[in-house]
Amino acid sequence: MVSRDSVLNVRNHDRDFAGMTYVYPVLSRRAGGVSVGINLNPNNACNWHCAYCQVPDLVRGKAPAIDLAQLEAELSGFLRALVHGDYLERHVPEGLRTIRDIAFSGNGEPTSAAEFPEVIALVGRLRNEFGLGAGVPMRLITNGSLMGQPRVQEAVRALGDAGGEVWFKVDAGTKASIERINGVSLDPATVARNLAISAALCPTWVQTCMFRWDGAAPTNDDIEAYLDVLEAAGADHLRGVLLYGIARPSMQPEAVRLSPLTAVELEAIAATIAKKGLTVRVSP
Numbered sequence: 001m002v003s004r005d006s007v008l009n010v011r012n013h014d015r016d017f018a019g020m021t022y023v024y025p026v027l028s029r030r031a032g033g034v035s036v037g038i039n040l041n042p043n044n045a046c047n048w049h050c051a052y053c054q055v056p057d058l059v060r061g062k063a064p065a066i067d068l069a070q071l072e073a074e075l076s077g078f079l080r081a082l083v084h085g086d087y088l089e090r091h092v093p094e095g096l097r098t099i100r101d102i103a104f105s106g107n108g109e110p111t112s113a114a115e116f117p118e119v120i121a122l123v124g125r126l127r128n129e130f131g132l133g134a135g136v137p138m139r140l141i142t143n144g145s146l147m148g149q150p151r152v153q154e155a156v157r158a159l160g161d162a163g164g165e166v167w168f169k170v171d172a173g174t175k176a177s178i179e180r181i182n183g184v185s186l187d188p189a190t191v192a193r194n195l196a197i198s199a200a201l202c203p204t205w206v207q208t209c210m211f212r213w214d215g216a217a218p219t220n221d222d223i224e225a226y227l228d229v230l231e232a233a234g235a236d237h238l239r240g241v242l243l244y245g246i247a248r249p250s251m252q253p254e255a256v257r258l259s260p261l262t263a264v265e266l267e268a269i270a271a272t273i274a275k276k277g278l279t280v281r282v283s284p
Contacts, residue, residue, distance in 0.1 A: 022066070023074040024106075027092065033100035034092055035139075036078065038123060040066055040116070041108025048109065048143050049183030050171070051254035052209055052246055055107045062112035072122055079130045102127060105141040112146060117155040124162045138164035141207065143182070147194035153201060160202030167207040167242060168198050173225030180213070188225070192232035199237040206230060206241045210269060212259040223272055231276065240279030243270050247284075260284075 021042050028035040045061030046053075081087040088097040102123055104110040113119065123138060140159055144166075146152045156166060170191060171181045178186050198204045208226070210218055218226075230238065246260040261269075263284040270280040 020074045020078070022071045023078050025078075025091070027096060028100060028103075033096050033098040034082075034088065035100055036075075036082070036102045037106060038071075038075070038102065038104045038110070038119070039106025040104065040110045040113040040119065041106050044107045045112075046108035047112060047145060047184070049252065050169075050209075051181055051183070051213075051252055052211065052250045052258055054248050054251050056251045058107075058252065061108075063108060063110065063114075066113050066115040066119060068115060068118060068122060071119065072126065075123065075126050079126060079132070083130050083132070099132065099136050101137050101139045102132075103139045103141055109143055109145065110140065111142055111149075111152045111155070114151075117151055117158065120155045120158050120162075124158075134163040138162060139167055140164065140202075141167045141169075142198075143169045144191070144194045144198060145184070145186070147197045153197065156198060156201045165203040165205060165239065166198050167205050168195055169208075170195065170206050170226065170229055171209050172222065173227070173229045174222075177222060177225070188229050189232065192229050195229070195233035196237070199234065203239050204237075205239045208241055208243050209245070210243065210266065211246045211261055214257050215259065217261055217265060218269070223269060227273065227276055230278070235276055235278055238278065240281065241270075241273050242281050242283070243273065244283040 022039055024037045024039055026035050026037055040063045043061065043064050044055055044057050045059050045063065047060065047062060049058060049060065082099055110116065120138070127133070127136060127138065138159055140156065147156070159166070172178045173188050175185070175187055178184065178188065178191070195204070195206070243266060245266055246258060249255060250258055266282050266284055270282045273280045
């Protein structure tokens, strides 16, 4: 359990910060305040293996069975501490004591949980019971690989109906780059198709991490291939791109090959993306 004096910071997204199985707080750069995380992969299992992933002991697999009663108890208790208690004053720096969202993220791909549709309904109900409403959106942070499954589409549609949004991971635009960065053999056309499905069901942002690999920044060809994926999905149907760099060290073997881009380099990439008519938000 977190000590009374522990303070959240943007470089520590420890899933055990609050001592719970499914619920954890983080100070999110991209959300701009406190994000209440829902970790449906406490087994550290994911169907991808991203080179920049900060999850230690990451394994291939899917989410375990979710104890919905435990999840409800944890989230209810934590929201009570945030809304009616002094948690924000004790653990969040002054000026950032705002609940920005409830995010389905965690230590793996959240949509791999069989109970994912039930989780969306449960979290939406508790959010409203604590008076947070649309001002605290629910966000799904996903690699989008399971977006073709009917149960996932059901949940994403419900998320959209509740005023939520999807942050859909796209880091590269060629099969070779996707395999190198995300550790999965995947055709860019499949990524585009899943992204289009997501955008049709719920407001969708593309979430993109860019960095140096063995000292080399993404090339112009890399950026063009990436943009081809967004255009194939229908760029005009996307909310925009959340472009970010490496702020916390990777816990994967590939970590030694990765290094951050400068803020200037990220802004230059953002300018290229914006030429396609897309809104871009940059988090170095």
